[in-house]
Amino acid sequence: MNPNFKDIEHEQFYEGNLRMTNTQNDPYHKALFYTLGLTPQTRQHVKDLYDHQENCIRLEGLQQGWQTSTTMKISRLAFNLFNGFHGDSELNNDHPQNYNPYYLFDTNLISYFCESIKLRYAAYARDLELPPLPFSLSDNNLPDFYEQGN
Numbered sequence: 001m002n003p004n005f006k007d008i009e010h011e012q013f014y015e016g017n018l019r020m021t022n023t024q025n026d027p028y029h030k031a032l033f034y035t036l037g038l039t040p041q042t043r044q045h046v047k048d049l050y051d052h053q054e055n056c057i058r059l060e061g062l063q064q065g066w067q068t069s070t071t072m073k074i075s076r077l078a079f080n081l082f083n084g085f086h087g088d089s090e091l092n093n094d095h096p097q098n099y100n101p102y103y104l105f106d107t108n109l110i111s112y113f114c115e116s117i118k119l120r121y122a123a124y125a126r127d128l129e130l131p132p133l134p135f136s137l138s139d140n141n142l143p144d145f146y147e148q149g150n
Helices: 008-021 027-036 040-044 059-063 069-083 110-120 122-128
Strands: none
Touching: 008 027, 008 040, 027 069, 027 110, 040 069, 059 069, 069 110, 110 122
16 A cells, blocks of 8 residues: 655654564554654654664653644554553543544544554455446536436
C-alpha cells in the first residue's frame, strides 16, 4: 500500500525512520512513523515519543510541554496503533477515554489518521480498495439504466 502523504517532509520522515529502524515491512512501525510524521512538532520531537535504540514508545512524551491538542491526538493514535496502548490514568494521568474515536478523530487530520489505520491493518485494508466503475460518468458514456437529469 502506498499511503497519501501530507507533504514532502512527512514522506521523508516516514521513509527515513523506517530505514533507520530497518522496519520497512512492519505494519506497526509503518503506522507509528506515518502518524508521528504528520506535523512539524511531532517530527521535531520524535525522540521524546520513540526510543530508536530500545525500539519502544516513550510514554513520558505525552507529558511534554510542546504537546498541543492536535499533537496529543497524533501521539495517542500512533501509540495505540504501535502496541495497543490506550492510556493509563494511574501511571501518567492519561485517561483511556482519550484514545477512543470520539476524541481522537475530531481533527482536520482524519483522512491521514485513516491512512495510518490502513497501514497498520494492511491485510484487511486491501478489501477497502474500490474497483473502478464499469463506466464513465461523463454524459456521453452513461449506462443504459441511467436517465439524464437524475
